[in-house]
Amino acid sequence: MDDLTEMLKGTLEGCVLEIIGGEETYGYAITRRLNDLGFADVVEGTVYTILLRLERNGLVRVTKRPSGMGPPRKFYALNDAGRAELARFWTKWEYLSSRIDKLREGGG
Amino acid sequence: MDDLTEMLKGTLEGCVLEIIGGEETYGYAITRRLNDLGFADVVEGTVYTILLRLERNGLVRVTKRPSGMGPPRKFYALNDAGRAELARFWTKWEYLSSRIDKLREGGG
């Protein structure tokens, strides 16, 4: 697949929110999950910057836990503000994708 | 609708390509068309920067024509490279939206 970088702007953060909303998890695992889902080129650095942003914006609760497989992990879970932000993300995504599909179908 | 700015990154240019691909047209009209299609907050300055970029990247043919209603208009039409880029855009869009929908459906 071609480079999706620009198209991911504004949506990748929503994807991370959705993943965290599904279960409490941590950066490294989120990166693997995104890769498995087809976002093959997303790297750790990108996910960590998003996680730091979510934390800074007060959308997540963070818990540090030891790991048997390396350094301690920072687990992320959505709080109320995070769930609200996730809902807003899906509203925007639906709006955007419906407009784009309309444009394609003859709107053009 | 909330602010779509970040989500439009990487897609708005594709929308402009699609509009130009439908018929030869000019910046001011493209802005109105986008506004009518639901991209209500897109302003002229944004569209013109996209058009200049398309021109710089050799994706369009530009023709200046006088207008009965103001200053001369710069009409834009896709060339071969532009049509190829438009096709790439739709491929990427389909890929992205399918992954996002999958993520939402339980992928999360």
Next chain:
DNA sequence: CTCAGTACTTTGTAACACCGAGTACCGCTA
């Protein structure tokens, strides 16, 4: 004890949409 795998951090970069202000041409009206 080196190495691969796990796991997080930090600094800097490029691309994009957007903002604000400006220029300029036109038809209408007072």
Next chain:
DNA sequence: TAGCGGTACTCGGTGTTACAAAGTACTGAG
């Protein structure tokens, strides 16, 4: 004839974002 609103394009600067690159650090296997 002066002003105004609508049309039409340009330009410099801003903030946000995903990404690249390099580093730190812990663990278990060979």
